[in-house]
Amino acid sequence: MTGKLKDSYSIVMEKGLTPSYIRFCHQAYQENIISEERLSEMLLIDIYELAYLLELFNLKL
Structure with a gap:
């Protein structure tokens, strides 16, 4: 796992979120x-902080 990917997962897991939930919410947006x-x-x-978080998952506003 790359450093950026590891960081992104730990950031969202601290908040109790999952990458799939983030993608689901982004799709609704x-x-x-x-x-x-x-x-x-x-x-x-x-x-x-939204743009930064989405960027960690290769998503854009």
Whole structure:
């Protein structure tokens, strides 16, 4: 496992999230089902950290 991948998994696991949940929430955002604010709320992070977290999983806003 690469360092970046290991870091991303440990960050989300500390919050009780799973990579599949993050991808599921991101998909809802991409389909305009939820807003960017709701996405950050569902992922338990500040909206200003959202882009960084998604980048760890190769996802974009």
